[in-house]
Amino acid sequence: MPVAPAVRAMCPTNEITPEDARILLSRAQADPVWWVREILQAQPWGKQAEVLEAVRDHPRVAVRSCHGAGKSFVAGQVILWFTYSFAPSIVVSTAPTWRQVEKLVWKEVRASYRRSRVPLGGNLLPKRPELQIVQDQWYAAGLSTNDPDRFQGFHEENILVVVDEAAGVPEDIFEAIEGVLTSGHARLLLLGNPTAIGGTFYNAFRTPGWKTIAISAFDTPNFAAFGITEEDIAQGAWEEKITGSLPNPKLVTPEWVADKYVKWGPTSPAYQARVKGEFPAEAEDTLIPLAWIEAAMARWEDAPTGEPVEIGVDVARFGGDKTVIVTRRGRKVMPLKVYAKQDTMETAGWAIEERRASGASRIKVDVIGLGAGVVDRLEEQGYPVSGINVAESPVDKERFADLRSELWWNLRELLDPNPKVNPEPVALPPDDELLADLSGIKYKITSGGQIQVERKEDMKKRLGRSPDRADAVVLAFAPVKDSGFIFV
Numbered sequence: 001m002p003v004a005p006a007v008r009a010m011c012p013t014n015e016i017t018p019e020d021a022r023i024l025l026s027r028a029q030a031d032p033v034w035w036v037r038e039i040l041q042a043q044p045w046g047k048q049a050e051v052l053e054a055v056r057d058h059p060r061v062a063v064r065s066c067h068g069a070g071k072s073f074v075a076g077q078v079i080l081w082f083t084y085s086f087a088p089s090i091v092v093s094t095a096p097t098w099r100q101v102e103k104l105v106w107k108e109v110r111a112s113y114r115r116s117r118v119p120l121g122g123n124l125l126p127k128r129p130e131l132q133i134v135q136d137q138w139y140a141a142g143l144s145t146n147d148p149d150r151f152q153g154f155h156e157e158n159i160l161v162v163v164d165e166a167a168g169v170p171e172d173i174f175e176a177i178e179g180v181l182t183s184g185h186a187r188l189l190l191l192g193n194p195t196a197i198g199g200t201f202y203n204a205f206r207t208p209g210w211k212t213i214a215i216s217a218f219d220t221p222n223f224a225a226f227g228i229t230e231e232d233i234a235q236g237a238w239e240e241k242i243t244g245s246l247p248n249p250k251l252v253t254p255e256w257v258a259d260k261y262v263k264w265g266p267t268s269p270a271y272q273a274r275v276k277g278e279f280p281a282e283a284e285d286t287l288i289p290l291a292w293i294e295a296a297m298a299r300w301e302d303a304p305t306g307e308p309v310e311i312g313v314d315v316a317r318f319g320g321d322k323t324v325i326v327t328r329r330g331r332k333v334m335p336l337k338v339y340a341k342q343d344t345m346e347t348a349g350w351a352i353e354e355r356r357a358s359g360a361s362r363i364k365v366d367v368i369g370l371g372a373g374v375v376d377r378l379e380e381q382g383y384p385v386s387g388i389n390v391a392e393s394p395v396d397k398e399r400f401a402d403l404r405s406e407l408w409w410n411l412r413e414l415l416d417p418n419p420k421v422n423p424e425p426v427a428l429p430p431d432d433e434l435l436a437d438l439s440g441i442k443y444k445i446t447s448g449g450q451i452q453v454e455r456k457e458d459m460k461k462r463l464g465r466s467p468d469r470a471d472a473v474v475l476a477f478a479p480v481k482d483s484g485f486i487f488v
């Protein structure tokens with residue numbers, strides 16, 4: 001084995017005696033925060049330093065955190081520190097989608113590698129997330145979760161596995177990872193937004209043997225520097241506390257949290273997971289688990305478009321509501337178009353424009369309230385339009401209380417990420433308000449044993465906003481025959 005490249009990096013100008021090398025390497029192994037500061041020239045904040053030290057000290061570490069706390073960043077630092085401090089070593093990193101592997105953690109690996117005080121050595125491949133020191137023996141690599149078999153056959157004394165966005169990684173991958181962690185010095189680091197109830201990531205916080213770390217947005221530098229608390233956000237007192245520039249504007253900001261506090265509400269699953277870094281207290285009455293929605297948004301960028309192409313239109317009913325128009329292309333939902341309340345003619349005009357642009361075969365409009373006029377107008381002009389009244393009776397009267405419940409349940413089933421029941425789950429465009437709408441809906445079972453999804457008015461009362469975006473998506477997937485009538 002060559003002298004650990006990191007040793008060269010730590011001592012670039014002088015001849016390195018074996019004794020120097022030994023001292024430097026043991027310092028690197030003993031103090032990852034020092035190594036990251038000195039060699040990578042990065043400034044980990046408190047919890048990031050805690051993560052680095054936890055990986056040094058504990059075989060299994062799980063970090064649940066808010067959005068934008070620097071999880072992927074610290075994952076990149078951990079990967080470089082371990083690779084260069086233990087000779088030889090194998091480091092494997094993964095995440096729910098290939099894009100996440102390449103664009104999140106490995107973006108940080110590349111940036112830190114480039115920023116390092118002196119060249120780190122080794123070969124960082126330009127096209128693949130892979131850093132080779134000694135081919136097939138000493139390296140770090142990003143792997144996709146499509147193929148659990150790829151996680152087998154790593155044998156090395158020093159092994160580190162890093163899983164980013166761990167709540168979205170399938171269980172068979174965790175099973176494969178277990179088989180890798182058999183060596184003397186094996187480390188597993190899971191990081192993620194705590195969205196999914198159940199599974200390895202969730203259980204890590206409830207099982208002995210794990211070192212766990214929790215990060216709320218209120219712990220992060222842009223809050224801590226000014227002592228901004230959730231109280232301040234609730235009372236609108238945060239702005240006056242910001243007396244200087246933010247320590248790191250790329251990390252989660254008070255402005256973002258204040259926006260989510262209003263739009264999502266502090267009791268919503270989205271706020272609990274993304275802001276507080278807490279597993280949402282998803283009760284049994286939550287219709288669509290937050291984790292399913294997150295997964296649908298994570299797969300969007302790479303999801304293929306298909307047939308049919310259909311449009312859903314949710315027409316604003318009251319002041320403050322929005323009119324939302326959305327096209328879906330097969331199982332892929334295109335970005336939502338949201339309009340402040342308008343009149344019938346204007347809404348019909350926007351729907352026609354959307355159809356012209358997308359070539360959709362059908363436009364489906366919620367007819368309650370102003371929607372009826374929009375349907376008339378579109379019909380008059382010969383467009384293939386279906387007016388859908390969600391208050392009407394469902395097709396499957398035994399199972400559902402009304403059509404609204406049936407159509408929402410239909411979307412729920414299309415979002416189910418279990419490949420055994422739903423081989424091609426729907427992909428949703430990343431949209432924070434859509435995420436909050438969908439994850440906020442509740443349902444119950446009536447005394448007659450039917451599924452009843454919360455009425456729009458009830459959700460509005462409960463959360464102070466109307467789930468217009470989600471309703472438009474529900475309509476876009478409402479099954480309609482060529483004749484224009486609903487079937488399910």
Ligand SMILES: Nc1ncnc2c1ncn2[C@@H]1O[C@H](COP(=O)(O)OP(=O)(O)O)[C@@H](O)[C@H]1O
Pocket residue numbers: 042043044045048065066067068069070071072073074108248250251
């Ligand atoms: N200690 C740090 N120093 C500088 N930039 C950082 C630091 N931690 C995170 N960042 C940057 O802040 C942004 C958000 O961090 P990221 O790791 O993507 O957060 P998360 O994975 O928790 O959502 C990224 O652009 C990242 O490069």
Ligand SMILES: [Mg+2]
Pocket residue numbers: 071072073104164
């Ligand atoms: Mg991340």
